[in-house]
Amino acid sequence: MDRAPTHSRFVAEALHLIGLPACACDAAGVVFAANPELNALTGRDAAGLTLVELFAEHAMPAAVSQLEAARDREQDWTSALADANGGEIAVQVRAKPLPAGAGCAGAAIVFTDLREMDSGQAALRKALLEQKAILDNAYVGILFSKDGVMSSCNPRMAEMFGYTQEELIGRRAIEVFPSPEVYSRFGKQAGPLLGNGLPFEAPEAQFRRRDGSLFWCRVRAKAVDTGRNEAGTIWILEDVTDARRTMNEGEAIMTNASFGILFTRDRIMRRYNRYFSEMFGYEAFEAIGMPGRILYPSDKMYEHVGAVAYPLVSAGKPFQTELDMVRKDGSVLWVQLIAFAVNIDDSAAGTIWIIEDRTEQKRAEESLRNALLENQAILDSAVLGIAVIENGYNLRCNTKMEELFGYAPGEIVGLSVQSLYPDKAGWQVARDETSRNFHSGRLSVGEYQLMRKDGTTFWARLSGRPFDLSKATGRSVWLVDDVTARREAAEAVRRARDELEVRVLERTAELAGANTLLQAEIVERRQAEARVHHMAYHDSLTGLPNRSLLADRLDRAMLAAQRSDRKLAVMFIDLDRFKTINDSLGHMTGDYLLKEVASRLCRAVRASDTVARLGGDEFVVLVPGIRAADECNQVAEKIIDALASPIPFEGRMLHITPSIGISVYPDDGADVETLMRHADAAMYHAKASGRNNYQFFTQTMNQAAAHHFELESSLRGALARYEFELFYQPIIDIDTRQVHTLEVLLRWRRGGHGLVQPDAFIPIMEESGLIVPVGEWVMRKACEQSVAWQRQGLKPVPLAVNLSPRQFMHKGLIESIRRILDETGIDPALIEFEITETALMQHGEQTLGILGQINRMGIRLSIDDFGTGYSSLAYLKRFPVKKVKIDRAFIKDLENSAEDRAIVAAIIALSNSLQLSVVAEGVESEGQYKLLKGSGCQYAQGFLFSQPVEVQDVTRALAA
Numbered sequence: 018m019d020r021a022p023t024h025s026r027f028v029a030e031a032l033h034l035i036g037l038p039a040c041a042c043d044a045a046g047v048v049f050a051a052n053p054e055l056n057a058l059t060g061r062d063a064a065g066l067t068l069v070e071l072f073a074e075h076a077m078p079a080a081v082s083q084l085e086a087a088r089d090r091e092q093d094w095t096s097a098l099a100d101a102n103g104g105e106i107a108v109q110v111r112a113k114p115l116p117a118g119a120g121c122a123g124a125a126i127v128f129t130d131l132r133e134m135d136s137g138q139a140a141l142r143k144a145l146l147e148q149k150a151i152l153d154n155a156y157v158g159i160l161f162s163k164d165g166v167m168s169s170c171n172p173r174m175a176e177m178f179g180y181t182q183e184e185l186i187g188r189r190a191i192e193v194f195p196s197p198e199v200y201s202r203f204g205k206q207a208g209p210l211l212g213n214g215l216p217f218e219a220p221e222a223q224f225r226r227r228d229g230s231l232f233w234c235r236v237r238a239k240a241v242d243t244g245r246n247e248a249g250t251i252w253i254l255e256d257v258t259d260a261r262r263t264m265n266e267g268e269a270i271m272t273n274a275s276f277g278i279l280f281t282r283d284r285i286m287r288r289y290n291r292y293f294s295e296m297f298g299y300e301a302f303e304a305i306g307m308p309g310r311i312l313y314p315s316d317k318m319y320e321h322v323g324a325v326a327y328p329l330v331s332a333g334k335p336f337q338t339e340l341d342m343v344r345k346d347g348s349v350l351w352v353q354l355i356a357f358a359v360n361i362d363d364s365a366a367g368t369i370w371i372i373e374d375r376t377e378q379k380r381a382e383e384s385l386r387n388a389l390l391e392n393q394a395i396l397d398s399a400v401l402g403i404a405v406i407e408n409g410y411n412l413r414c415n416t417k418m419e420e421l422f423g424y425a426p427g428e429i430v431g432l433s434v435q436s437l438y439p440d441k442a443g444w445q446v447a448r449d450e451t452s453r454n455f456h457s458g459r460l461s462v463g464e465y466q467l468m469r470k471d472g473t474t475f476w477a478r479l480s481g482r483p484f485d486l487s488k489a490t491g492r493s494v495w496l497v498d499d500v501t502a503r504r505e506a507a508e509a510v511r512r513a514r515d516e517l518e519v520r521v522l523e524r525t526a527e528l529a530g531a532n533t534l535l536q537a538e539i540v541e542r543r544q545a546e547a548r549v550h551h552m553a554y555h556d557s558l559t560g561l562p563n564r565s566l567l568a569d570r571l572d573r574a575m576l577a578a579q580r581s582d583r584k585l586a587v588m589f590i591d592l593d594r595f596k597t598i599n600d601s602l603g604h605m606t607g608d609y610l611l612k613e614v615a616s617r618l619c620r621a622v623r624a625s626d627t628v629a630r631l632g633g634d635e636f637v638v639l640v641p642g643i644r645a646a647d648e649c650n651q652v653a654e655k656i657i658d659a660l661a662s663p664i665p666f667e668g669r670m671l672h673i674t675p676s677i678g679i680s681v682y683p684d685d686g687a688d689v690e691t692l693m694r695h696a697d698a699a700m701y702h703a704k705a706s707g708r709n710n711y712q713f714f715t716q717t718m719n720q721a722a723a724h725h726f727e728l729e730s731s732l733r734g735a736l737a738r739y740e741f742e743l744f745y746q747p748i749i750d751i752d753t754r755q756v757h758t759l760e761v762l763l764r765w766r767r768g769g770h771g772l773v774q775p776d777a778f779i780p781i782m783e784e785s786g787l788i789v790p791v792g793e794w795v796m797r798k799a800c801e802q803s804v805a806w807q808r809q810g811l812k813p814v815p816l817a818v819n820l821s822p823r824q825f826m827h828k829g830l831i832e833s834i835r836r837i838l839d840e841t842g843i844d845p846a847l848i849e850f851e852i853t854e855t856a857l858m859q860h861g862e863q864t865l866g867i868l869g870q871i872n873r874m875g876i877r878l879s880i881d882d883f884g885t886g887y888s889s890l891a892y893l894k895r896f897p898v899k900k901v902k903i904d905r906a907f908i909k910d911l912e913n914s915a916e917d918r919a920i921v922a923a924i925i926a927l928s929n930s931l932q933l934s935v936v937a938e939g940v941e942s943e944g945q946y947k948l949l950k951g952s953g954c955q956y957a958q959g960f961l962f963s964q965p966v967e968v969q970d971v972t973r974a975l976a977a
């Protein structure tokens with residue numbers, strides 16, 4: 018053995034002294050020393066045996082346990098040793114810790130061979146040992162006291178107080194009480210009972226340990242000998258400190274629990290905590306003893322809970338449910354009920370019910386559930402897809418979301434967000450934008466193309482926000498709206514708008530074009546209106562103001578004159594012999610002449626004066642702002658001077674002179690019509706005064722005008738009154754001085770006035786048109802006379818009848834001639850028409866046609882007043898005329914004027930070359946006659962031969 022031999026030897030020697038079989042074992046349970054008595058008893062050397070080998074097999078567990086405990090304190094038990102023959106030996110075993118001086122831990126074991134005792138001793142000893150074993154092994158402290166002194170105790174009592182048995186025994190009882198007062202009080206309670214032989218019991222009494230700490234014990238006491246107090250008292254103390262603490266803790270739990278705790282047994286309420294009282298409305302002890310049924314709303318529920326709960330509880334399993342229970346006042350509360358057995362080994366021990374009032378919780382849960390249901394209903398009925406996203410995956414979504422993407426219910430959950438995009442690039446763009454927005458603390462809103470489960474795509478408006486806006490990552494909620502239709506509509510609208518804009522542009526262009534055209538039309542119209550206005554108020558040929566505008570300006574000028582106390586002059590200008598120029602040289606020439614005159618007039622007067630053209634060759638100059646009438650002299654002189662120089666036109670020098678009549682406002686009239694009429698009268702006077710001069714209006718001029726008017730009026734009835742008659746003047750053959758022709762000359766034998774000469778009334782008839790019917794009368798009368806002369810047997814003499822320009826151009830002329838010829842039966846060869854040179858040249862080809870018709874009737878034609886107009890040789894050649902009459906103006910000074918002679922000679926030469934006869938009119942002297950005859954003129958007419966004479970004179974002459 019390894020153990021120290023000194024110790025073994027020392028222990029072995031000690032074992033030899035015991036006299037009873039004994040041994041010593043170490044902490045490992047190996048016998049390291051045994052005395053001969055033990056060796057003899059077991060029949061083998063015990064030293065070196067293990068406990069397993071030393072004890073009988075069935076005694077092993079107790080032996081091991083007892084020896085383990087014996088290392089600390091003495092143990093005593095009945096056991097059996099194994100002998101060398103495999104048998105066993107009944108022994109009483111007493112084991113004690115090895116003393117400190119033994120040198121090692123372990124126990125000393127002493128055996129008493131129970132086989133050596135006689136039966137009485139053995140029984141007694143056995144009983145004593147058993148009692149001792151009971152006392153020693155009792156879990157309660159047992160103490161004997163006498164006279165207040167502890168006389169003996171079991172190990173448990175000493176242990177409870179922290180003493181050894183030896184230390185405790187002999188001590189006074191008062192020492193183990195907390196204080197003398199407690200001891201005294203305790204004694205007062207226990208003493209009377211014990212003194213009377215009665216047991217004393219205190220459920221809780223406080224004691225003091227050796228170390229001063231206090232602990233609680235349940236105390237039971239009884240006199241050892243109830244008949245003799247002096248025999249002492251046996252005290253049994255049960256340490257209930259832990260139980261009391263446990264009980265207090267339980268009470269605290271019961272009292273402070275925030276749920277109801279109910280203890281029932283036999284389904285009767287035995288105990289409950291404060292919370293239960295408050296929960297169900299019962300007082301602290303009010304419901305104790307009542308059946309648990311009162312807590313349930315119905316028998317059925319009560320029975321049901323019992324039927325379900327108790328089998329579980331009896332099996333050691335907790336029962337848990339939630340149900341309605343009933344308060345004392347009948348109101349219902351919703352509780353969670355948990356039940357378990359007080360002792361699973363004893364179902365009759367009762368049941369503990371943990372009851373938690375979940376009414377509010379249930380209400381809250383229901384409210385929450387309703388809210389969730391509502392939310393779910395809202396989500397499911399939402400027209401937008403709604404999804405919760407975390408870490409790029411769909412956590413949850415509503416029905417609409419699934420519909421949008423074409424997934425079955427629940428299919429989207431767990432899908433990656435990327436799988437909802439048609440490609441990674443699109444998803445990446447959306448993710449980057451979302452990240453930027455979330456990190457900026459903003460919502461992320463955008464439109465992206467997404468992909469359905471079947472691979473088709475659509476446009477959606479995504480609106481996302483993190484659950485916590487302050488965190489860019491984590492869960493986020495997204496609204497998904499299918500905006501494909503809206504985008505298509507927007508696209509359609511955009512296209513429509515583009516088309517509309519194009520149309521608008523086109524229409525605008527059209528309108529611009531139309532506007533341009535309209536503007537042009539407006540301009541054109543305004544120009545036209547201006548032209549019309551201009552035409553209405555201006556002379557189309559010269560551009561000068563016309564009669565209307567002149568009247569207006571004259572009106573205004575009169576008003577101005579009234580205000581300024583000035584006068585104004587109206588200067589009526591008529592161009593002398595313009596008619597002749599116009600008729601002979603044609604309209605072109607006449608027009609040119611008029612325009613030049615207009616221009617010269619404008620230059621001659623001031624800009625403040627008005628030059629107007631009334632028509633034909635009539636002009637008016639309005640001179641406002643004059644102080645006296647004689648201021649007009651200068652103006653009139655300037656006008657005459659302006660027109661004095663000849664006007665060159667197409668190789669000719671045109672000479673024109675004005676006759677100017679002047680009326681002055683207010684002297685000669687107070688209105689436009691009067692001033693104009695008076696100026697006109699003055700102009701006539703100027704003409705009568707030899708032309709190329711000016712005359713101021715006088716009242717006598719008014720009388721001339723009145724006379725003119727009177728003549729015209731009288732002429733209108735002259736034909737009907739047979740006041741006309743014919744005179745005849747012979748045209749003689751120069752060579753023979755015999756009558757060649759008779760010129761028919763009209764006379765007006767005006768009633769009360771005598772015979773009126775043609776110059777006094779033919780211009781008026783020409784002007785008024787009366788010349789047409791009167792001229793026809795002349796033709797008819799002349800023809801009738803010729804026929805009459807012939808009927809009288811007189812020698813037929815041709816008659817020369819004058820045709821005025823107006824008469825010549827009259828449409829009914831040819832028909833009228835034809836009718837007269839037919840009706841009178843005159844030989845057309847006896848008729849000759851004299852037409853002035855001016856009239857012939859006036860209408861060119863038309864004249865030629867009329868002349869041709871007349872000529873074809875057999876009527877001869879002659880040109881009257883030849884030399885005063887502007888004959889065209891081309892026409893002369895073509896006209897079917899036979900004769901020209903040299904105007905008497907060239908004959909008048911023939912004898913004195915070489916120029917006139919040259920002209921007459923030229924006319925005669927021209928006529929000869931054209932094979933025309935020449936008549937010289939106005940021959941009044943023999944000198945003239947001779948010159949004419951010498952010049953080769955064939956015919957002559959004049960007072961030298963005869964004045965115009967009445968028909969009777971002609972008849973007489975013809976008959977002579």
Ligand SMILES: Nc1nc2c(ncn2[C@@H]2O[C@H](COP(=O)(O)O[C@H]3[C@@H](O)[C@H](n4cnc5c(=O)[nH]c(N)nc54)O[C@@H]3COP(=O)(O)O)[C@@H](O)[C@H]2O)c(=O)[nH]1
Pocket residue numbers: 746760761762763764774775776779792795819820821881882902938939940941958959960961964965
């Ligand atoms: N259309 C018509 N015109 C007619 C008609 N009757 C006349 N007239 C024209 O009137 C003008 C004046 O005519 P009258 O006063 O008759 O004078 C004519 C002669 O008396 C005049 N004459 C003739 N010889 C001389 C003369 O030696 N000296 C002179 N001082 N006068 C003389 O000449 C007139 C005839 O001229 P003309 O006709 O040019 O041959 C006159 O122009 C008439 O034509 C008519 O019915 N219709």
